[in-house]
Structure formats: structure tokens, C-alpha cells
Amino acid sequence: MIYDTLNLLFQFLDSFAFIVLATVGLAVIFGMMGIINLAHGEFILVGAYGTTLSYGAGLPLALAMGVGVLATTVFGLVLERTVMRRLYHRPLDSMVATWGLSLVTVQLARIGFGNTLSQVGTPLGSISYGAFSYSAYRVVLAGIAVAVLVSLYWLFMYTEFGTQARATMEDEPTARSMGVDTGRIYLGTFGLGSALAGLTGALYAPTITMTPELGASFLVEAFVTVVVGGSSVLVGTSLAGGFLGVVNATFTNLAGTFIGQVAMLLAAILAIRLLPEGITGLIDSWRAKRAEGGQ
Amino acid sequence: MSLRTVLDGPNTRGTSDRFWAAFGLAVVALLGYPLVASTYAVANAALFLLYAILGLSLCVIWGYCGILSFGQVAFFGIGGYTFGIVGINLSTTTGTALGLLTGVGVATLFAFVLGYFMFYGGVRDVYVTIMTLVVALVVHTFMGQTAGSEWAIGEAALGGFDGMTNIPNLMLGGIELIDTAFYYVVLLVLLGTYLGLRALVNSDFGRAMVAVREDEERTELLGYDTKRIKLLVFTLGGALAGLSGVLYASWGNYMNPAVFGITFAALPVVWVSVGGRDSLLGAIGATYAIEWFSQQLSITGSEYALVVVGGLLLVTILWLPKGVAPAVADWLSEKQSSPSIRGHEEVAD
Numbered sequence: 101m102i103y104d105t106l107n108l109l110f111q112f113l114d115s116f117a118f119i120v121l122a123t124v125g126l127a128v129i130f131g132m133m134g135i136i137n138l139a140h141g142e143f144i145l146v147g148a149y150g151t152t153l154s155y156g157a158g159l160p161l162a163l164a165m166g167v168g169v170l171a172t173t174v175f176g177l178v179l180e181r182t183v184m185r186r187l188y189h190r191p192l193d194s195m196v197a198t199w200g201l202s203l204v205t206v207q208l209a210r211i212g213f214g215n216t217l218s219q220v221g222t223p224l225g226s227i228s229y230g231a232f233s234y235s236a237y238r239v240v241l242a243g244i245a246v247a248v249l250v251s252l253y254w255l256f257m258y259t260e261f262g263t264q265a266r267a268t269m270e271d272e273p274t275a276r277s278m279g280v281d282t283g284r285i286y287l288g289t290f291g292l293g294s295a296l297a298g299l300t301g302a303l304y305a306p307t308i309t310m311t312p313e314l315g316a317s318f319l320v321e322a323f324v325t326v327v328v329g330g331s332s333v334l335v336g337t338s339l340a341g342g343f344l345g346v347v348n349a350t351f352t353n354l355a356g357t358f359i360g361q362v363a364m365l366l367a368a369i370l371a372i373r374l375l376p377e378g379i380t381g382l383i384d385s386w387r388a389k390r391a392e393g394g395q
Numbered sequence: 396m397s398l399r400t401v402l403d404g405p406n407t408r409g410t411s412d413r414f415w416a417a418f419g420l421a422v423v424a425l426l427g428y429p430l431v432a433s434t435y436a437v438a439n440a441a442l443f444l445l446y447a448i449l450g451l452s453l454c455v456i457w458g459y460c461g462i463l464s465f466g467q468v469a470f471f472g473i474g475g476y477t478f479g480i481v482g483i484n485l486s487t488t489t490g491t492a493l494g495l496l497t498g499v500g501v502a503t504l505f506a507f508v509l510g511y512f513m514f515y516g517g518v519r520d521v522y523v524t525i526m527t528l529v530v531a532l533v534v535h536t537f538m539g540q541t542a543g544s545e546w547a548i549g550e551a552a553l554g555g556f557d558g559m560t561n562i563p564n565l566m567l568g569g570i571e572l573i574d575t576a577f578y579y580v581v582l583l584v585l586l587g588t589y590l591g592l593r594a595l596v597n598s599d600f601g602r603a604m605v606a607v608r609e610d611e612e613r614t615e616l617l618g619y620d621t622k623r624i625k626l627l628v629f630t631l632g633g634a635l636a637g638l639s640g641v642l643y644a645s646w647g648n649y650m651n652p653a654v655f656g657i658t659f660a661a662l663p664v665v666w667v668s669v670g671g672r673d674s675l676l677g678a679i680g681a682t683y684a685i686e687w688f689s690q691q692l693s694i695t696g697s698e699y700a701l702v703v704v705g706g707l708l709l710v711t712i713l714w715l716p717k718g719v720a721p722a723v724a725d726w727l728s729e730k731q732s733s734p735s736i737r738g739h740e741e742v743a744d
Contacts, residue, residue, distance in 0.1 A: 136521055141657075186713055191521055192463050196668055197712040199465075199661050203705030206658070211698050316657045320532050323525045358537050365533050369526070372518050 110234045111353050115360075116345035117242040120337060121304070122318040123325040124248055125297030127337045130326050132269050132289040134191050135184070138198040140322060141315020142205040143294055147172040147301025149209065152310050155220045161306070164220075168302035169295055176294020180287050188286065202315075209312040217310035241303060248296065249338050255292075256334065265289055320361055321348075324368045330375075335383055343367070402590060404597030406459065406605055408674060408724040418676075425582055429575045438646075439690065441578040443683045444585050445642040450666040450682040451588055451675060452635035458672035459596050460628040461608030466527030467636045467663045469534050472654040474502035474637030475644035476538075476553070479562040482644075483551040488566040491645075495565060498641040499634055506633020510626045519611075528660060535655035558651025565645040572645065581642055585679070588635060592675055604628055658701070665708045670718050677720025 126140045137143070151168030155161055183201065187194035224236040256262035267275040268285045276282045300318070308314055325344055329336025347367045352360030375382050403410040409418065429437045449471050456462045481494035509530060513523055542555025553559055565572045565580070572580055595601050606614040607621050615621045644650050653659055662685075670681030685707070689700040715722055 134521075136525060183709065183713070190716075192524070193712050193716060195463075195465075195521065195524060196664055197709050199664060200705040200708030200712065203658065203661055204702050204709070207698065207701035207705065211702075313657075316532070319657065320529055320536070323529050327522055327525055327529075356540070358533075358540055361533050361536055365529060368529075369512055369516065369518075372516055372522065 108349060108353055110239070112345055112349040113242040114238050115349040115352070116341055117238070117245040119321050119325055119345050119348070120245040120249065120341040121241070121300045122322040123329070123337050123341065124252070125293045125295075125300060126322045127326050127329060128252070128296060129290060129293035131332060131336070132265065132293075133188060133286065135187070135194045135198075136191070136323070136326065137293070138195050139179075139202040139205060140198075140297055141317075141319050142202050142209075143172050143176060143297035143315075144301035144304075144318055145205065145209060145312065145315040146175050147298030148305040148308070148310065148314060149213065149217065149301075150298070151302040151305040152217050152220055153213075155305075156218065161220065161223060165299075165302035165305070168305065169298040172298025172301065173291055173295040176297075177287065177291045179294075180290040184290060185283070185286065206312045206315070213312070215311060219310055220306040222306045237306065244303060245341075248299070249334060253334050261285075261288060321364070324364050328368050328371045332383070340371075343371075402593045402597065404601075406596040406601055406673075407593055408721065409676060422586065426579075429578055434574050437575055437578050439687075441581045442643075442646055443686045444578075444581045445639055445646060446662075446666075446686055447585055447679040447682040448588055448639035448642070449636050449663050450670070450678040451585075451592060452632040452639065453663045453667045454670075454672060454675055454678040455592055455596070455635070456628050456632040457667060458674070458678075459601065459608060460604040460625060461611070462625055462629055462632075463524045464527040464629070464632065465524050465660055465664060466529075466531040467632065468654055468660045469527070469531040470502040470506050470633040470636035471640035471643065472531075472534065472538075472650065472652075473505055474498040474640030475650045475654065476559065476640075477501040477637075478641040478644045479559045479650050480548045480551040482563045483559075483561060484549040486563040488569055491563055491566045495641050498644070499637045502637020502640065503630055503634040506636075507626070507630045510629035510633070514622045514625045514629070528657075531655050531660050532657065535652050538652035538655060554651075556652055558649055560649055562644050562648045562650065564648065565642075577646065584638070584642070588638075589675055589679065596675075600624075661708075662704075665704055668708055668718060669711045671720035671722075672718060674718065674720035674724070677718055681719065 122144075125143060126137055129135055129137050147168040149168075150171035151161075151164045154167040155164035159167065179201065183197065184194070187197055222235060222237050224240065227234055227236045227239065256266060264275065264280045265285050265288070267278070267280055268282045272282055275285075308317065321344075325337060325340045328344060329340035344364050344367060347363050348360045351363035399415075409415070428440060432440070449467060452470070453464060453467045456464055475498065478491075478494040478498035481497045482491050484490070485493060509527070512518075513526060518526060538553065539556050541553035542557065544552070546553040546555070551559060564577070567580065570576060596604065603614065603619050603624055606617075606619065607624050611621050640654070643654075666682040666685055667678045669685065670677030670679070672678075685704060689704060692700040692703065711718060
């Protein structure tokens with residue numbers, strides 16, 4: 101019984117970490133610019149390949165992960181300058197265009213590095229309690245997921261960049277007329293989203309098979325979470341991650357990966373039916389009600 | 396001519412006598428193609444033509460009703476697999492005909508149910524796009540794990556990532572549709588679909604579809620049931636994609652989960668974006684051209700086909716957002732009109 105409970109708890113931590121990390125880079129870009137980046141999986145791919153290749157070249161794992169994140173950030177910044185900035189305010193077109201990017205990147209990765217890379221082993225061994233044991237690295241991932249959310253909260257709430265970014269998100273023309281360099285904010289946000297996707301790739305590089313299509317395995321969770329979360333990056337992603345994590349962990353535990361994904365999808369459809377603006381909309385209307393009551 | 400009044404209208408570009416003459420010539424050329432080409436080339440052409448039906452399914456819902464679906468391949472795959480299941484179990488003439496009906500029927504029903512939940516659930520815009528893609532990806536996960544022997548329906552094993560093999564050919568009136576016969580059937584189905592869709596988009600219902608695309612709220616305020624319009628169009632798109640999938644299963648006698656994967660899901664979007672999202676003929680032409688080109692490239696052993704296809708999509712969206720066919724049509728009509736009437740420039744949306 102206790103083992104079952106522990107198992108479910110760790111399954112939840114695992115799902116939560118995966119959902120949050122898979123989503124956060126996508127959510128930052130979506131929340132800021134209203135663009136769903138279909139090449140999100142390929143940003144993760146760049147992070148994972150950067151990590152694996154530099155680890156293979158002899159760097160220690162932590163440093164290799166740094167290289168992966170850096171490579172993805174540069175990749176994202178270059179794309180923002182060359183492609184993305186032509187597509188702001190054209191959300192559907194930008195989705196289609198980023199899909200083109202995704203096809204190109206996957207195929208170039210295949211041509212450049214073949215169908216698979218030799219893998220980094222999962223570090224840190226396992227933790228155990230009686231008959232129960234679990235990969236310690238996966239627990240660390242859950243810790244990192246929380247740390248990422250907390251840092252983003254700090255970044256958006258307590259720094260000048262965060263204030264300007266929120267102003268730009270709220271009302272771009274006004275922010276610009278108040279002296280915010282919105283072009284730079286878009287660039288910065290896109291770079292941040294790319295870096296986070298790269299971090300996801302770097303962190304999961306030791307746990308997944310290195311193939312050019314690895315990005316696709318993050319997409320279902322990422323898209324569903326963004327849809328359920330709505331446009332508020334932090335609140336949406338963390339609450340939706342928690343909610344979907346419970347759903348996914350429970351059903352995966354009961355009936356396997358596929359049923360876990362279907363349950364998430366159904367939960368998402370249900371959530372949209374009940375909350376058309378996502379969790380963000382629910383919180384906004386709750387806040388509005390409380391403000392009215394206070395007056 | 397009464398037929399022309401049904402087929403021509405403001406929602407299709409080619410309406411002149413010259414257009415219909417060229418169209419007739421193209422049909423004659425396609426009809427004559429098997430007389431001059433090898434069996435292998437004809438089989439390939441049949442594949443490109445049946446893909447064009449999948450392209451049309453996206454073109455009509457996206458280009459004419461503003462619903463961007465990234466999951467047309469889900470209906471395509473479901474149609475194909477269903478045909479396989481029925482066809483393998485009853486491989487007779489009536490069996491495959493039944494497979495055709497069931498395949499299209501199941502795909503249509505699936506689109507209807509999904510569309511009902513989305514449109515009546517208030518899901519809109521980018522969220523519809525993402526949901527449709529997620530559905531395709533989830534079905535991909537499902538089909539990938541059906542390798543075991545418990546995943547068989549009658550004699551038809553779903554086969555996991557290895558796919559479903561030994562799907563019979565479609566049979567019609569006791570004739571097995573292979574090679575040239577199959578090509579002609581696909582060509583006629585495509586022709587019928589194209590003309591039918593032309594009649595649809597130029598009908599009153601078609602004008603309501605376009606109104607939904609242009610401004611959904613205003614259309615609703617004018618008294619149209621926009622949810623119902625979107626659901627009907629989306630269901631029609633699912634039916635066409637399912638039909639295309641049935642033909643595909645019969646063409647290759649094989650289905651595998653890659654049809655639900657992210658790469659294949661991108662292809663209809665590429666065809667329709669490049670061809671011109673509100674041009675039915677553009678979608679057909681682009682499907683044929685892009686698939687032909689990809690295949691030529693693969694034959695030479697090059698792996699760059701997907702790089703070129705993805706790059707083409709990117710370039711189109713950046714520099715020719717309306718697609719090739721509308722640009723060609725504008726160019727042709729400008730060449731014909733006198734310089735004084737000229738002057739409307741292509742405006743990017």
C-alpha cells in the first residue's frame with residue numbers, strides 16, 4: 101500500500117516535471133506574442149543534441165548542458181531576427197511558418213548526425229526506500245521544474261525586463277510610446293523561450309533516445325498544457341501542469357502511456373469547455389470579482 | 396450554360412472561357428497519360444492525385460471557412476485503417492465496397508464528433524489548430540503500441556509501428572482496381588470532388604462559409620448559425636480526408652502509424668499554403684508538383700526533399716502569403732486588363 105502511494109507520488113512528480121519543462125519555453129513565447137511555435141520540439145532537439153555532442157567531446161555533463169542551452173539560445177535569437185519578426189501579429193501564419201522550420205531542422209539533423217547519437221547515461225543513480233526505488237535524477241528534474249517557475253516569477257515580477265515585457269504584452273503601442281524598446285523585448289522573450297526549450301532538451305538528453313524526431317515526444321504535453329493554461333505564462337503553466345500532472349500520472353499508472361495521453365486530451369477538451377480562456381481566464385474573472393467586492 | 400452558373404462565382408478564380416478551355420485540356424492530358432507512361436509512372440501519378448483529395452479537404456475548411464486544421468491526416472489515417480480492417484476480413488467485391496463506405500463513414504463520424512466538441516465547446520482560432528494536431532499525435536501514440544497479437548480485429552492485425560499489411564485492392568463491379576484502372580478511378584473521384592467543391596463554395600452555403608472566414612462574429616449577428624456551418628464544413632473535410640485515406644490504403648495495400656505523425660501531418664499544410672489556401676485548383680496543382688518533386692529527389696538518393704519542402708513552406712509564408720495560384724491568377728488578369736484598370740497590388744494579410 102505504502103509502495104503504491106509512493107509510486108503514485110513519484111509518478112506525479114515525474115509527470116509534473118515533464119509537463120512543466122516541456123511547456124515552459126513554448127508558454128513564454130505564446131504568452132508574450134500569441135505565437136504557437138511549432139518548431140518548439142526542434143528547439144528541444146537542439147538543446148539535447150548540443151548537450152549530447154559536447155558530452156561526447158569530453159565536457160563534464162553540467163557544462164555540456166550549458167553548451168546545449170547556449171546553442172539553443174543562439175539558434176532562437178538568429179531565427180527571431182531572420183524569420184519570426186516578420187510574422188508578429190499573424191498568429192496562424194507564424195504557426196505554419198514555424199512548422200516549415202521544424203521540417204527543415206529535423207531533416208538537417210538527420211543528414212548531419214544520422215539516425216541516432218550515442219547516449220549520455222542517466223546520472224545520479226537511484227533512491228530507495230525498502231522495496232521501492234526511483235531514479236534520483238528524475239526527482240532532481242522535479243526540483244528544477246519548480247525552480248524554473250520560481251525564477252520566471254521573479255524575472256517577470258521584479259526586474260525591469262519583466263515589467264517592460266508585461267507592459268508590451270498588455271498593450272504594445274502604449275508601451276512603445278512610453279519608451280519601451282518593444283523590438284528588443286520581443287527578441288529577449290524569444291531568446292528566453294528558446295533558452296528554456298534548450299534547457300528542457302539538455303535536462304532530458306540523458307533519459308531519452310537521441311533521434312532527430314525526439315522533439316515530437318514533447319509536443320502533446322506542451323500543446324495541451326498551453327491550451328489549458330491560457331495566455332498567462334506562469335500561473336497558467338504551473339496550475340495546468342499540476343492539474344494535468346495528476347490526470348496523467350493517475351491514468352498512466354492505471355493503464356499506460358497512451359491512456360495517460362488520452363486522459364490529458366479529454367481533460368483539456370473538458371477544461372476548454374468549462375473555461376474558454378483557459379485557467380488564466382478563470383483567475384482573471386476571479387480577480388475582477390474580488391476587486392468589485394472590495395470597493 | 397446552366398452548369399457554368401453553378402460552378403462559377405466570386406469564390407473561385409478561374410471563371411473565364413479561356414480557363415475552362417485550359418481546364419478541359421488538362422483533363423484530357425491526364426486521361427491520356429496512361430497511354431504514354433509506364434505502369435510505374437501511372438501508379439505514382441495515382442498517388443499524387445489521391446493526395447490531392449487530402450489537400451482539397453484542408454483547402455475547403457481552411458481557405459473557405461477559416462478553420463486551420465493541422466490534423467487532416469488523422470481522418471486520412473482512420474479512413475485507411477478502417478478500410479484495411481474491413482477489407483482484410485471480407486476480401487470480396489462487396490467487402491471492399493463496404494470497406495470504402497465504412498472507411499469514409501468512420502472518418503466522417505470522427506470528424507463530426509471532434510468538431511462538435513470543439514465548435515460547440517467554444518474552441519476557436521489557434522486552439523482549434525492545436526487540438527486537431529494533438530488528436531493526430533495521440534492517435535499516432537495509440538497506433539504505435541498496437542504491435543501485440545491482442546490488437547487484431549478479426550483477421551486484421553493493427554501491427555504497431557510495423558503497420559497493417561495485406562490490405563486488399565478496391566474492387567468495383569468485380570474488377571480489381573490496380574494500375575491504370577485505379578488511376579482512372581482516382582482521377583474521376585478527384586475531378587468530381589473538385590467540381591463538387593466549386594459548386595459548394597459558390598452556393599449560398601459557400602458564401603456563408605466565406606463570411607464565417609472573414610468575420611465570424613458579424614456573420615453570427617446577421618443570423619447565421621456559425622457553429623453549425625463550421626461543424627458541417629469540418630465534417631465534410633473529414634469525409635474527404637477519409638476518402639483519400641481509403642484510396643491510399645488500397646494503393647499501397649499498407650498502412651502504418653507514420654500517417655498520423657508530425658511530418659506527414661505537415662504535408663497537407665504545405666500543399667495548401669504553397670498552392671494558395673483559397674484556390675482549389677492551386678491546392679491540387681501544388682500537391683501534385685511538390686510530391687512529384689519530392690519523389691524525384693528521393694529517387695536520386697538525396698535526403699534533402701524534406702528540407703526543400705519545409706523551406707518552400709517558410710519562403711511562401713514570408714514572401715507569398717497567399718500562395719502561388721492567386722499570384723498567377725492576378726498576374727494573368729493583369730496581363731489581360733488594360734493598364735488603366737491595373738493598379739491593385741497584392742496585399743499581404
